[in-house]
């Protein structure tokens with residue numbers, strides 16, 4: 001890379017240290033500004049990562065600070081306004097999942113990113129895990145044949161105290177949903193990435209165990225555009241949280257991924273076909289949202305700098321980032337009206 005890239009982080013809460021530390025771990029990234037509407041948080045965060053400039057107003061940070069790339073780490077329902085403002089100021093973006101919680105806001109982000117010709121990575125860091133990259137490659141090459149069944153089991157544990165720890169958690173207005181829109185969305189994104197786009201969905205969703213507005217448990221039966229069927233189960237209310245499981249079955253064979261490891265990789269009539277050996281990073285986001293390796297965020301930071309440098313698309317542009325949100329919104333709609341919803 002020919003130059004250094006300056007990053008600014010908006011929102012200094014739970015996920016922000018993953019951004020700061022992964023930026024600092026890159027060769028070309030520098031953290032030059034941070035912002036939080038709670039001043040002490042911005043001050044503390046700036047001190048911890050030795051950043052000179054801190055702000056309490058993201059517009060001021062974007063207008064005044066010397067930054068090339070803005071990391072949006074605020075509550076989900078605020079990502080749109082911040083991302084659009086930053087894109088209009090010609091800043092590149094790394095936006096936490098979900099990129100937004102409504103179709104209108106996602107449309108606005110995509111329009112602003114494209115009109116201003118800036119780059120954006122949507123933070124679905126699980127896509128960078130070696131087991132999933134190899135699985136995606138094999139599925140696309142037809143190793144397992146045409147997909148007939150593709151399932152995601154996304155069972156996590158979040159206590160009532162977790163939901164009470166920040167006012168926006170578990171609200172329609174700022175979280176945009178619960179077990180699926182916040183935690184399960186990573187797995188929904190992976191299922192779509194591996195098995196393709198969805199045609200229609202029939203779902204149930206509700207708060208079974210927690211005192212929250214949004215769902216803590218959801219089940220959905222999906223039909224993919226390629227004709228495959230599938231099931232998505234998402235919850236934040238099972239103790240203990242379980243490893244994420246993806247089960248993809250094609251006409252020729254199956255692949256099963258449990259958290260970050262390949263459990264099954266079989267092709268009928270071809271005993272030579274072996275699962276690729278991959279490096280495994282042990283995560284436990286099933287029980288704690290911060291328990292995952294920072295390496296995957298770092299891959300997305302390196303990627304956006306390289307995308308700017310070489311004027312290419314990022315690994316997860318906003319058009320990709322929105323797909324899981326569109327599906328989850330359809331799941332909520334189906335659960336509400338009690339009917340199948342087409343996407």
Ligand SMILES: NC(=O)c1ccc[n+]([C@@H]2O[C@H](COP(=O)([O-])OP(=O)(O)OC[C@H]3O[C@@H](n4cnc5c(N)ncnc54)[C@H](O)[C@@H]3O)[C@@H](O)[C@H]2O)c1
Nearest residue numbers: 011012013014015036037038073074075076096097098166
């Ligand atoms: N990639 C992942 O695995 C992962 C994990 C956790 C959270 N997240 C996502 O990160 C985002 C933040 O989640 P969190 O758990 O860190 O939340 P948090 O509540 O811990 O932190 C959010 C911070 O943003 C600040 N803030 C709110 N509005 C602001 C504004 N307009 N300008 C500046 N600061 C503002 C708050 O004061 C708070 O400090 C969410 O979208 C969440 O879905 C992603």
